[in-house]
Amino acid sequence: MFQALNLRALMTPANLRMLGAPVFIIMVLSMMVLPLPAFALDVFFTFNIAISVMVMLVAMYTKKPLEFSVFPTVLLVTTLLRLALNVASTRIVLLEGHTGPDAAGKVIEAFGHFLVGGNTAIGLVVFVILVLINFVVVTKGAGRIAEVSARFTLDAMPGKQMAIDADLNAGLVDEAEAKRRRKEVAQESEFYGAMDGASKFVRGDAVAGILILLINILGGLMVGIVQHDMDAGVAIETYTLLTIGDGLVAQIPALIISVAAGMVVSRVGDESDIGNLVIAQVFSNPQVLMLTAGIIGVLGLIPGMPNLVFILIAGLLGWLAWRRMGDAGRDAVEGARTAPEAAAALEPPAENLEASWNDVAPVDVLGLEVGYRLIPMVDKGQDGELLKRIRGLRKKFAQDVGFLSAPVHIRDNLELKPNAYRIALKGVEIGNGEAYPGQFLAINPGRVTGPLAGRETRDPAFDLPAFWIDAGQREQAHALGYTVVDASTVVATHLNHLILSHAAELLGRQETQALLDHIGKNTPKLVEDLVPALLSVSTVQRVLQNLLEEGVNIRDMRTIIEILAENAPRTQDPLELTSRVRQGLGRSILQSLFPGNAEIQVMALDPSLERILGQAVGAGGGEGGVIEPSLADGLLRHAAEVAQRQEDIGLPPVLLVPPQLRWLLSRFLRRAVPSLKVIANSEVPETRTIRVTAMVGGAAR
Numbered sequence: 001m002f003q004a005l006n007l008r009a010l011m012t013p014a015n016l017r018m019l020g021a022p023v024f025i026i027m028v029l030s031m032m033v034l035p036l037p038a039f040a041l042d043v044f045f046t047f048n049i050a051i052s053v054m055v056m057l058v059a060m061y062t063k064k065p066l067e068f069s070v071f072p073t074v075l076l077v078t079t080l081l082r083l084a085l086n087v088a089s090t091r092i093v094l095l096e097g098h099t100g101p102d103a104a105g106k107v108i109e110a111f112g113h114f115l116v117g118g119n120t121a122i123g124l125v126v127f128v129i130l131v132l133i134n135f136v137v138v139t140k141g142a143g144r145i146a147e148v149s150a151r152f153t154l155d156a157m158p159g160k161q162m163a164i165d166a167d168l169n170a171g172l173v174d175e176a177e178a179k180r181r182r183k184e185v186a187q188e189s190e191f192y193g194a195m196d197g198a199s200k201f202v203r204g205d206a207v208a209g210i211l212i213l214l215i216n217i218l219g220g221l222m223v224g225i226v227q228h229d230m231d232a233g234v235a236i237e238t239y240t241l242l243t244i245g246d247g248l249v250a251q252i253p254a255l256i257i258s259v260a261a262g263m264v265v266s267r268v269g270d271e272s273d274i275g276n277l278v279i280a281q282v283f284s285n286p287q288v289l290m291l292t293a294g295i296i297g298v299l300g301l302i303p304g305m306p307n308l309v310f311i312l313i314a315g316l317l318g319w320l321a322w323r324r325m326g327d328a329g330r331d332a333v334e335g336a337r338t339a340p341e342a343a344a345a346l347e348p349p350a351e352n353l354e355a356s357w358n359d360v361a362p363v364d365v366l367g368l369e370v371g372y373r374l375i376p377m378v379d380k381g382q383d384g385e386l387l388k389r390i391r392g393l394r395k396k397f398a399q400d401v402g403f404l405s406a407p408v409h410i411r412d413n414l415e416l417k418p419n420a421y422r423i424a425l426k427g428v429e430i431g432n433g434e435a436y437p438g439q440f441l442a443i444n445p446g447r448v449t450g451p452l453a454g455r456e457t458r459d460p461a462f463d464l465p466a467f468w469i470d471a472g473q474r475e476q477a478h479a480l481g482y483t484v485v486d487a488s489t490v491v492a493t494h495l496n497h498l499i500l501s502h503a504a505e506l507l508g509r510q511e512t513q514a515l516l517d518h519i520g521k522n523t524p525k526l527v528e529d530l531v532p533a534l535l536s537v538s539t540v541q542r543v544l545q546n547l548l549e550e551g552v553n554i555r556d557m558r559t560i561i562e563i564l565a566e567n568a569p570r571t572q573d574p575l576e577l578t579s580r581v582r583q584g585l586g587r588s589i590l591q592s593l594f595p596g597n598a599e600i601q602v603m604a605l606d607p608s609l610e611r612i613l614g615q616a617v618g619a620g621g622g623e624g625g626v627i628e629p630s631l632a633d634g635l636l637r638h639a640a641e642v643a644q645r646q647e648d649i650g651l652p653p654v655l656l657v658p659p660q661l662r663w664l665l666s667r668f669l670r671r672a673v674p675s676l677k678v679i680a681n682s683e684v685p686e687t688r689t690i691r692v693t694a695m696v697g698g699a700a701r
Contacts, residue, residue: 025077025080028077029080029084031085031087032083032084032087032088035088035091035092035095036088036092038092038096041085041089041092041107042106044081044085044088045107046107048078048085048253049249049253051078051081052252052256052257052260055078055256055257055260056256056259056260058260059071059264060260060263062264065188065192065264065265066184066187066191068264069187069191071191071195071260071264072194072195072197075201075257076201079201079204079205079257082250082254083208085250086209086212086246086250089108089246090212090216090219090246093108093243093246094216094223108242108245108246108249110245123240123241123245124244126244127213127244127248128210130248130255131209131210133255134254135207138258138259138261139258141266142261142262142266143200145265145266146192146261146265164178192265195265205254209247209250209254212247213243213244213247216239216242216247217240217243220235220238220242220243221235283324285324286321286322286325287321289317289318289324290318290321293314294314296310296313296314296317297310297311297314297315300313300314363427364409364426364427365405365406365425365426365506365508366405366406366407366408366425366499366506367408367409367411367423367424367425367427368390368408368411368421368422368423368495369410369411369413369421370411370413370416370422371413371414371416371417371418372414373418373436374418374419374420374421374437374491375412377487377488377491384488385486386491386492387410389488389489389491389492390408390410390492390495393492393495393499394407394408396496397500397503400553401500401548401554402553402555402557403511403512403514403515403554404511404514405499405503405506405511406506406508406511408495419435421434423494423495423498425505425506430498430502431460431494431498432460433460433490433491433494434457434460435487435488435491436455436487437487438471438487439469439470439471439487440469440474440477440484440485440487441459441466441469441484441485441487441490442466442468442473442482442484443459443464443465443466443483443484443485444465444466444482445481446464448480448481448482449480449481450480452473452476452477452482453467453469454467454468454469454470455467455468455469459490460494461494461497462497467482469484504546504548504549507541507544507545507548509537509541512537512540512541515544515557516531519558519561523558523561526558526561530561530564530565530568534565534568534569535564535572539572539574539577540564542574543560543564543578544560546574547560547578547582550666550670550678551677552582553588553592559584559585560581560584560585562584563577563581563584564581566580567580575663582680582683583683585683586679586682586683586684587685589683590679590683593652593677593679594652594688597687597688599688599689599690600684600688600689601691601693602654602656602679602690602693603642603643603646603653603655603656603696604657604694604695605657605661605695606695606697608697609635609696609697610697613627613661613664613665614660614661616628616664617661627664627668635668635669635697636668636669638696639655639669639672639673639676639696640672640673642694642695643655643675643676645694646693646694651693653677654678654679655669655677655679655696656679656680656681656684656692657680657681658681662678662679662680665678
């Protein structure tokens with residue numbers, strides 16, 4: 001009973017389908033070594049013809065090649081089946097051919113007598129013609145198409161993958177759709193590569209058919225004359241007809257399969273099957289049909305021509321053209337009649353229109369609008385170079401800053417100048433510029449040895465003097481000391497500069513939660529102990545934004561979370577928590593400003609100015625003090641001068657201040673001297689040596 005249950009479990013439809021292919025292959029291979037009766041040959045030859053017709057019909061009704069991705073395998077299996085049948089039929093023809101024309105079954109007899117009238121010469125000619133059509137015309141053409149398609153598909157694969165990545169980065173598709181499209185691109189390249197190799201099966205089958213025909217005729221003559229004492233003429237007629245019938249019954253399905261392969265690899269477009277495409281594109285134009293009918297009709301009037309046939313075909317084409325013109329006229333009249341009704345249906349009275357939440361369009365976090373001349377730079381169909389740059393800078397931003405920014409939504413804007421672009425953050429413009437595709441921007445870094453002939457402008461990212469030049473001037477610009485970049489790099493650099501400078505605004509609640517979830521995958525307990533047990537997501541977001549506003553990356557989230565968890569029980573103030581985090585990140589902050597273990601050369605406050613500012617902070621309560629206006633003006637002016645001197649001698653402008661003054665001075669000096677970094681004494685590691693190179697405040701009082 002247990003064995004019966006196991007057998008019943010194995011005989012499920014799913015298991016039977018899994019066993020079908022191995023059993024069929026083993027059966028085909030067995031036909032090459034095991035003798036088959038004539039009736040079995042009739043069954044398999046008929047099955048071979050049916051399979052070939054079925055494959056051709058499937059190829060005709062397939063809308064795109066990947067819907068028939070198993071075709072290369074089918075091509076191999078059907079070729080193997082035909083060769084196995086040739087071997088089996090050869091065996092039975094040589095063994096039983098002397099008994100009569102039906103020795104190898106009724107199918108071979110029918111193909112040998114009915115299709116060629118029992119004439120061996122005609123049979124040989126027909127067989128050779130079929131082989132030539134299959135081998136020289138259909139198979140060779142289909143193989144060439146498959147080879148070229150495979151080559152171009154493989155060459156286009158990186159561009160398609162980058163276009164998918166660009167759509168994903170721009171938010172046009174989700175991860176599931178991008179994964180599906182990547183899989184489809186890979187399958188397409190594999191399909192055409194397989195078709196390129198599978199076409200060799202059919203060519204080899206055609207060569208094998210010719211060789212088998214010659215071997216069967218010669219072998220049959222030897223067997224009939226030597227072993228069965230047949231008359232030479234009778235042996236030639238008998239074995240040749242059997243061999244021709246065997247060859248035709250194999251070559252006709254081979255030709256059908258070759259035609260199916262040609263239809264699969266030669267189709268263009270995937271909106272309909274081949275039959276509908278041919279009818280729609282060949283027989284849909286009434287002018288073409290009418291002209292063809294006229295030409296055929298004129299030829300039919302020439303004396304000596306088959307007038308009846310030509311005039312009949314011309315009349316049929318003329319009638320079809322008349323029907324097409326009538327259908328087009330009726331469609332136009334019906335369209336004109338129903339257009340007002342359709343417009344009325346689509347445009348209900350204004351008083352019936354009700355506002356809905358669908359009318360509220362969300363604002364893109366990051367947007368890039370381009371003029372029409374810049375569209376090729378962002379067109380995925382043209383493999384726009386700017387799309388690659390944006391994908392790369394967004395990835396680099398995530399690696400350098402520590403979180404994944406919102407995707408950049410790109411759209412064209414006809415209101416902009418043709419070569420202009422506009423960068424917006426949450427719907428508000430934060431930058432704009434112009435770019436000229438095909439030209440290069442030569443930027444003057446301050447050490448050039450001569451001018452350039454070109455369109456004078458300013459670098460949109462860093463406001464440096466520059467020239468738009470032609471491609472032929474690149475070498476000259478390099479020789480003169482200019483930094484030369486292409487148009488897509490100009491836009492990408494500008495976008496990257498603005499994204500970095502607005503990193504704090506890009507870190508929203510959603511990005512903060514996604515960042516915490518990402519950290520929680522590796523250290524779940526660390527995140528759970530902080531959020532929401534000790535701090536809310538909004539407080540963590542505010543601390544991270546404070547860091548980003550001052551150019552501190554948040555890559556070391558583990559250290560940040562540990563410091564927040566340690567100090568959150570004592571304070572919930574984001575500014576105080578930010579100061580604690582900065583102290584914990586002091587080593588990395590100083591490392592970004594002064595790489596290695598070199599001496600830290602910084603600016604410092606004049607002692608008297610430091611005392612006055614300390615009193616202002618104490619009077620204001622905490623870190624929110626107010627600086628007297630005249631003192632503030634002098635401080636700004638002198639800080640800018642000292643910072644510029646630091647930059648001139650190749651040092652980063654860094655101001656070292658007491659911890660209680662750091663937030664006040666950082667916020668105050670940031671607008672006037674964006675490059676100035678303000679650090680607290682407590683943020684400097686004990687292992688680093690400090691040397692004050694300049695004092696701020698001596699001229700500020």
